[in-house]
Amino acid sequence: MERKKFAVIGLGRFGLKLIEELNKMGLEVIAIDKDSSKIEEVREIASESIILNAIDKEALKKSGVKDVDVVIVTIGQEMENSILITNLLKEIGVKExxxxxxxxxxxxxxxxxxADKIILPEEDMAVRLAHTIHFPGVHEYVDMKGPRDLAEFKIPLQSKIIGKKIGQIYKEFQDKVNILTIEKEKGKVFNHELAKEREERESIVSRDDYIIEANDILILFAKPENLEKFIGKFS
Structure with a gap:
């Protein structure tokens, strides 16, 4: 059986350890990072080492990642970059x-x-709790370690936003708040694997002509001050 080829993007502690383990198994792995000093650390154990800013689509294409079997994006804390890189990998046709x-x-x-599979470390519950109690009506808040954050905001029954189109909202906020997607709760289902109930949701693509309804859950992406203005206005 032909052995799989891998690429690891991001050479933090997790990425370095992963390359070490793949190397121990005798597997071919391409190491990619924009930091030349990190690339130097893996030259002896990676099949190929590439200094590359992976948010550059053309450079990513030329790197050869499309020809490997699995690409692992280990950039966790740089969340904006990890999302962008994952999307670019999908666009250029990476297998997994x-x-x-x-x-x-x-x-x-x-x-x-x-992403076909997700690696999810333990959550920082204290940070999440602090932000969700700071922003009224927010189910989930994520510090993206960058200029913009993520928030899940459930539309209250009497909110002024009900009946408005997303396009109107963008004009009103001068595109300072991005609605990534809309979710609707479909009721609770029992998860046998976790042995507890969970909320089942339907995801709807965010479109300018979508009319916002009560209890819609908006996935928002914006600077913290703009999230606060948006949520404060429509709570």
Missing amino acids: IIARAENPVHAKILRRVG
């Missing part, structure tokens, strides 16, 4: 994409943009 997520919302977005 595994991506590291920092939390459930990050994992959800990675799946939507093309």
Whole structure:
């Protein structure tokens, strides 16, 4: 049987350890990172080492990742970049994409943009709790470690946003808040694997002509101050 070929994007501690283990198994692995010092660390154990900014689509194409069997995106904390890179890998036709997520919302977005499997470390519950109690009406808040954050916002029954089209909202906020997707709760289902009930949701693509309804859950992406203005206005 022909052995699989791998590529690892992101050479933090997790990425380095992964390459070490794949090398021990005698597997071919391409190491990719924009930091030349990190590339130097893996030259002896990786089949190929490439200094590359993986958010550059053309450079990513030339790297040869399309020809490997599995690409693992281990950039966890740089969440914006991991989402963008995962999406680019999907666009260029990578066979299988595994991506590291920092939390459930990050994992959800990675799946939507093309990840086939998710690696999810333990959540930082204190940070999540602090942000969800700071923003009224928010089910989930994710610090993206960058200029913009993610939030899940459930539309209250008397909200002023009900009946408005997403396109109107974008004009009103001058495109400072991005609605990535809309979700609707479909009721609770029993998860036998976790031995507990979970909320089942239907995802709807965000379109300018979509009319917002009560209890819609908006997945928002914006700077913290703009998230606060948006949620404060429509709570």
